[in-house]
Amino acid sequence: MAGTANAAAKSEMIDLTNLSPDQLMQIKQEFEQEMTNIQDSLSTLHSCKAKYAGSKDALEAFQPDWENRQILVPLTSSMYVPGRIKDLNNFVIDIGTGYYIEKDLQGSKDYFKRRVEYVQEQIEKIEKIHLQKTRFLNSVIGVLEMKQAAALKMIQQQQQQQxxxxxxxxxxxxxxxxxxxxxxxxxxxxxxxxxxxxxxxxxxxxxxxxxxxxxxxxxxxxxxxxx
Incomplete structure (x- = not known):
């Protein structure tokens, strides 16, 4: 992430007025593609944060008197089977790539709290990069439009002279x-x-x-x- 931020900072030091319209158009297209990728990354991170936050909220709502309580256990996203809670202090957590860990109630709460905070930090970093690239892209578009307007004015003057x-x-x-x-x-x-x-x-x-x-x-x- 730091390397990307440094690259964006170096890009802002380019004198855009010395570039041709074709070069500016190429830079504009490249940055628009990068902006699309950043938006996709932010969407993925927000989804992860929502999932971790939902798990944390579910654990916060867990009550000590829920032992032997009937629940619905999901087999798929749209299919469930009935079940009962047998152990109130033993949770199996999916940590990704097919790995699972066992934690007690408090350890599970701490785990999801840390995940939410970590994902939020990544979101803030990427949003800063997104803001820098957005400013640079707006500058490129402004200079490109100025050069296109100047070229159009020159063509009109030549036509008037003819x-x-x-x-x-x-x-x-x-x-x-x-x-x-x-x-x-x-x-x-x-x-x-x-x-x-x-x-x-x-x-x-x-x-x-x-x-x-x-x-x-x-x-x-x-x-x-x-x-």
């Missing part, structure tokens, strides 16, 4: 489309040929001026911009 680069070409295309739409509308209205020719020349001239102004920034000579 859209801004495409905008001038779209504006030039829309200008030519407007000229074509104007000519088509005037043809539909049945304008005289002369008026239509003059309108078309004016529209094309405006389009040429727009293209030249786009290709020739302010401050350069007109001859330097002729293509």
């Amino acid at each position: 859209q801004q680069k495409r905008a001038p070409s779209l504006r030039r295309k829309n200008s030519f489309d407007d000229v074509a739409h104007t000519v088509k509308a005037r043809l539909t209205c049945g304008l005289p040929v002369r008026a239509l020719s003059l309108s078309l020349s004016l529209s094309l001239a405006l389009a040429v001026v727009y293209v030249q102004s786009a290709r020739c920034p302010l401050g350069r000579s007109r001859g330097a911009c002729i293509v």
Whole structure:
């Protein structure tokens, strides 16, 4: 247990901001698995503590006048046979792995009391480790979410820059489309040929001026911009 606590303490000294998102994700998955194992261990210890405490309480309730008292003796978890108490000061205790010991009433009470206290100490130690790992896992998740948000923001900025680069070409295309739409509308209205020719020349001239102004920034000579 002490080695695990030291390992958790060393883990907290890692500078998480220097790790990549993939490394942080791997650490997160490993700690989540460890947290699951710790939870299983705590559940097992709490079950053992409840079993020992139940045996201790049963011995505390034992009365001296229970000799020859009828009881139900369990054969399985759901099957019993009737029996009678013959010896009030002799108990057989299961100590695990198929071993049993005999103790008197007071010795049996002391045994289960010690077991309850020992299991409680183990529970407290593991809960401290669980708390340390929980704090570290929360730190990992916080840094991981921060890095993921920064990466998403960078992608959005790149997309905006690409859209801004495409905008001038779209504006030039829309200008030519407007000229074509104007000519088509005037043809539909049945304008005289002369008026239509003059309108078309004016529209094309405006389009040429727009293209030249786009290709020739302010401050350069007109001859330097002729293509």
